[in-house]
């Protein structure tokens with residue numbers, strides 16, 4: 051008999067009760083004992099739900115007090131020395147210290163979990179003395195069994211992936227670290243086997259990234275050691291987010307089951323199975339239900355995939371499961387009361403996916419007829435949305451097809467534009483500017499709330515926003531900034547603000563997903579064809595420009611960032627969605643230009659986030675991402691200066707693409723990279739206008755003039771002074787007014803010094 055399973059369930063709770071409990075505990079409003087109890091209740095409720103929905107193999111130990119990578123590190127006693135940990139079970143205060151920092155010690159670094167928007171805590175191996183502090187998977191298994199009679203499937207992060215995600219060791223030390231960790235893993239597994247655990251899921255998502263022969267050999271060592279130590283334990287080696295590399299080697303590892311992603315790596319994994327078959331002695335975990343998307347599955351199509359797999363694996367060796375942990379999707383659509391019926395009917399969050407998996411398993415065992423009614427219903431729901439007016443806007447589709455055929459380009463090359471722009475603007479050497487937002491004070495947030503609740507009418511709110519603009523235009527003039535901004539006071543969030551004004555977007559009430567720790571995000575849903583409806587930023591920008599003689603830079607979020615920070619429809623390629631967004635945003639750019647705004651910034655901080663995991667797919671993505679940016683910005687006059695901004699990321703392999711975006715000026719966050727970024731530019735002579743952030747905006751500390759001068763001098767050793775701009779690292783919305791003004795004054799003073807030197 052085929053069995054149903056998932057790889058992990060969201061922690062946050064349908065009403066974000068997990069988040070609320072964590073924050074109450076941190077704030078001292080919840081005693082530790084109460085807190086632990088509360089989290090246990092949440093955990094058990096989640097297990098019960100899976101059982102009720104008919105999941106056979108229910109994951110345990112996927113739950114966390116913060117992050118599963120941090121859990122793995124602390125389980126092995128890997129705690130940075132600055133936390134003064136002295137062995138034994140890691141206390142909650144040390145645990146949260148590592149995650150969030152303490153008065154005495156800085157938090158560990160946090161970074162993106164593969165290509166998702168989940169962030170994990172990076173384990174620091176330097177100086178660590180690994181030892182097993184407690185067997186968390188065993189505790190989770192026992193709890194599920196005792197409290198609910200559930201025969202759980204403990205989930206562990208695999209040793210190779212854990213090591214590859216850790217830092218604080220040299221590459222050459224990889225094997226010696228493995229040697230130190232393996233006995234600890236073996237001990238965990240041995241105790242699980244003794245307890246009578248049947249299945250263990252060991253996650254090795256690293257196997258979908260570029261792994262070399264060395265890594266394959268390491269996997270053989272690891273899983274060989276496990277097989278020797280606990281032959282009675284069924285280990286399911288789980289991969290996700292892409293097709294597995296070195297398929298033939300991976301499926302030959304001495305484990306009882308292999309889990310593959312048949313959503314995000316479907317083509318590659320299916321091709322590999324066809325070519326190499328699937329071992330007769332193993333179970334296949336078939337990840338057919340999308341663990342990252344929010345859409346209802348067309349169950350008929352999923353059954354076809356299972357039927358294809360059935361040629362290689364018999365039904366009793368099949369586990370029907372999600373493509374990855376459901377951590378990446380919201381909990382349930384049940385509490386969504388405001389979505390259009392067609393849309394709501396086509397959504398499946400975590401709980402709805404449990405039902406889908408149970409249904410598919412039933413069909414796999416009893417035949418399609420067993421779920422005939424549900425099959426038809428799922429087909430109808432998917433079709434209804436597919437045929438909705440929102441997804442079939444001929445005007446948008448024709449316009450986008452029309453413009454995406456040609457290579458979008460500005461009328462003239464940068465060299466000519468630069469002359470036209472210099473003639474028009476007469477900016478000084480090293481022009482100064484900011485990234486867009488100014489402090490969103492309590493007053494600003496309050497005003498927005500009053501307006502949202504209807505207590506303030508449009509007029510009153512608009513007048514308030516104008517006052518804020520006035521204040522900051524005056525401040526910027528007085529500080530002596532050359533290119534001003536209006537301050538973005540009318541925006542909460544750089545994606546939501548545009549999504550609310552464009553056609554094709556919807557907003558859920560409860561579609562939260564964990565981003566890191568207790569921080570959750572509620573991404574907009576792009577469900578229809580995206581279209582421009584009315585000008586979105588013109589009024590405020592035009593008003594700001596009317597208050598000053600200096601240029602005011604218009605400000606919008608770019609197509610790729612909007613796409614990467616939203617849940618997007620899966621019936622058309624992402625490339626097409628990007629072009630639709632680009633076409634809509636182009637109309638905003640044109641409206642700004644027409645309103646007399648001569649500098650326009652199109653922010654693209656999230657370009658890197660969409661980069662495919664497979665190296666061979668990256669160039670194609672970057673190509674269309676660049677094209678979408680150019681489509682957005684290419685129709686303006688030579689005199690109109692296009693800016694863009696990117697937050698800190700790995701730039702070194704992307705500089706060519708950044709250059710191809712052909713923005714007249716780019717501002718990039720640098721201070722966190724400690725000069726590495728400047729180094730990247732040394733090797734790649736960048737030929738357009740560029741501002742490297744001269745101070746970190748993440749801290750309230752006011753940097754002094756000398757520090758900023760140092761940053762400027764360092765950058766000017768590499769970059770052409772004629773192309774260099776001076777600006778902070780990123781937007782200033784999280785800062786206070788006083789520190790912002792003081793920092794910007796110092797920035798202008800440092801600029802003066804640089805101008806005198808040149």
Ligand code: GLN
Nearest residue numbers: 485486487653655781782
């Ligand atoms: N213009 C935006 C701001 O200043 C850019 C934010 C970002 O890069 N994330 O807030």
Ligand code: ZN
Nearest residue numbers: 696697780781
């Ligand atoms: Zn930024």
